[in-house]
Amino acid sequence: MLTNTKFGNQNTPRLTVGFILANRFTLCAFANFVDVLRLAADEGDRSRPILCNWTVLSERMDPITSSSGITVQPKERLGDPRRFNYIVVVGGLMAEEPNLSPAYQKFLHEAAAAGVPLVGVCTGAFLLHEAGLLDGYRCCISWFHHSEVVDQFEGLDPVTEQIFVVDRDRLTCSGGVSSAHLAAYLVDKHVGRAQANKSLHIMIIDDALQAEKPQPGIPLDLKTQDTIVQRALLIMQQNIDMPISVQEIARRMGNSKRQVERHFRISLDTSPQVAFLNIRLDLAHHLIEKSQKSVAQIAVDCGFCDSSHLSRMFRRRYGCTPQALRRPSTLEPELAVSNLRSDATFDG
Template sequence: MPETVDSQTKTSQQPPAPRLRIGFLLAPRFTLSAFANFMDVLRLAADDGDGSRQLRCRWSVLSADMAPVQSSCGLRIEPDERLGDPSRFDYIIVVGGLIDSGAGLSLEQNAFLQRAATAKVHLGGLCTGMFALARLGLMDGYRCCVSWFHHQDFLAEFEKMRPVSDQIFVVDRDRLSCSGGVSAAHLAAFLVDRHLGRAAARKSLSILMIDEPMTGDRPQPGLPLELNARDPLVRRALLSMQQNLHAPLPIARIARDLGVGRRKLERHFNADLGIPPADASIRIRLAQARMLLARTDRTVTRIAEETGFCDASHLIRVFRETEGTTPDLWRQERALDMDGAEPEAAPA
C-alpha cells in the first residue's frame, strides 16, 4: 500500500506538459538576431525568473543530419534532435537569412514541412523564412509578412503573391510570419500570450527591455522618410509608397490595400501631416531622386524611371517647381559645393 502512495506522489510531482511546443528549422546562413529574439521570449516565459527551464514551453532545433548550422554572422548552432514526427510540435518555425546564400533547406527538411502541413501543424517563418514555405506552395492562399528590405526580392520570385511589408508580423489562420529582427520577439510574445497568458508575455518582453507588446499591424520601420508621421495608418501608406517607387500605386489602390476608403486616408494624412497622400507620394519620390542625383552618375532619364515619373520632362518640371532649378543644375551645384568645402581641421 505505501508503494502505491509513493507512486501517486511521484506522479503528482511531475511537471505538467508544456503548453507551447515549437520546433525550429534553421536555413543555411540564417539570421541569428531573429532566432535569438524569438527564442529569448520563449525561454523567459517557460520558467519562473530567468531559469530557462523548458517547463511551460518546449523548443528544439531540428535537423536531418545533426550537423551544426552556420548563421549569417558566422556563429554555428548545434541541433537538438532529428526531424521525426512533426505532430509532436504545435508550431514549426523556419528561420531564414541571406537569400543569395545558395543552398536552401534540404530535401529532408522540405519533406518534413510538407508532412507538418498535412498534419495541420502551424507553420511560420522568421525573416526570409517565408521564402522557403512559399517555394513549397505552403503559403498559397495565405497572407505573409516580408521585410520591406526584401519586398522586391519576394515579388521577383513569387509574382502572383502580394507580400505584406507594412506590418511587423502577420498571423493568418495556421500560418505565421514576421519581418525579422525585433519583430520576432513580438511574434513570440503573441504566441506566449495565446498559450500561456498575457502576464507571461509581458514578463518576457520586460526582461528584454522591450517596453510593451506590439500588435502585428504595427508598421515596420522603413527607409528614412522626410515625412515624420505618427498615425499608424499614414505610416503604413507611406511605406507602401516607398515600396512602389518605380511604379506608384494610385491613392485609391493604397487605401483599398489598407482596408479603408480614399477619403478616410486623405483625412488621416491632412490631420497628421497637413498634406494629401498624393503630395506625400511626390515628396517621397523627389527625395529618392535627390539621393540618386547626389550619390550616383545615373542620367535624369534613368532616375525618372526609377522614381516613378512619366519621363525625364515630368521629373524636370516637378523638380523645378520644388527646388527652383533643374536636376542637372542641382547636381552640378551640389558637386561645386562639395569641391569647395573647407577640409575639417586636424585634431590638435
C-alpha cells in the first residue's frame, strides 16, 4: 500500500472504481472520468492511487480499441464486483455497439445484486439497458443520440435535459466533459469537495456542475414527442453554422418536405424554417450573453451571412440588437417580438 505523510499511513482508498470498456469506446469520456479520479487521489498531480483507486476490467485481458483507434490494456479480470464502490460501463459508437458478452452481463448482474452502484457513461447507458439493468430507472443520454434511442431502445426512460442523472444506484451521463462532472460528484461524495474541485481546476474546467445543468446544444424551447420533428431538430442542431434547406433535411430522413412541414405544424405550430431560425437565434443570444466572441464571429457560428443579417433577425426576435444586449443600460425600449412570422415572408 502506498503511503504519504500528509494523507496518513496505510490509507485505504475512499473511492474504488472498476471500468468496463465497450469495443470502440469513447476515449474522451473515459479519460475525463479517470483523470478526475487520478487528480483527486493524491497531492497535486502526482497520480498515486491513494485516496481513489481505479482499474480497467476484462473478461479475456485483450487490448480494447477506442473509437479513435487508441487501445487500452485491461489490468484485472472481472472477479468479485464487491471490491469496488462503483462499476462504470463506458459505451462506444452507436452504429457498432454490440451487446455485452454473457460474462460481462453476469458480472454486472452480480454487482447489482450485491448493491454495487452501476454507472453508464456516454452510450454505456444503452448497454446497461440491454442487459436489463435500467428497468424502472431514469437515465441520461446525449441529445445527439435522442432519435436513435426513440427508434431502437424500447422501454428506456431517457433524459436529455441534464448532463448526468443519479437515480438511486444507477448513475448515467451524456459523455464528453459531463463524465468529468459525474466523476467529480463521486469524488465530492466519497473523498471531499476540495479534491473534486482541485481535479476540475487542474483540468481547466470550471467548478463542478450539478446534475440538473442543461446539456449544451439542446433546443430547450422546442419540446415535442413527434419522432419526425425530433429527428429534424437534431439535423438542424448539427448544421447550425451552415444551414441546410427543409428539402435536404427531409431527404436525409427519408421523408417528403411536405410531410416534415405538416408534422412541424401539428407538433409545434410553426414551420421547419422558423424553428431552424429560432434555434440559431437562441444560440446567438446565448453566445452574446455568455461568450466574448465578436458579433461578426457569432453570426458566422450561427449560420448568418454577416453581422448585419444577424442583427436584423435578432431585432425582430428579441426587440433589440446584439450590441444592445451586451450593453444592458442602453437597451432599446421596443418590446420584444415573441415569435417570428411563419408565413412565406421568412427571411432566415
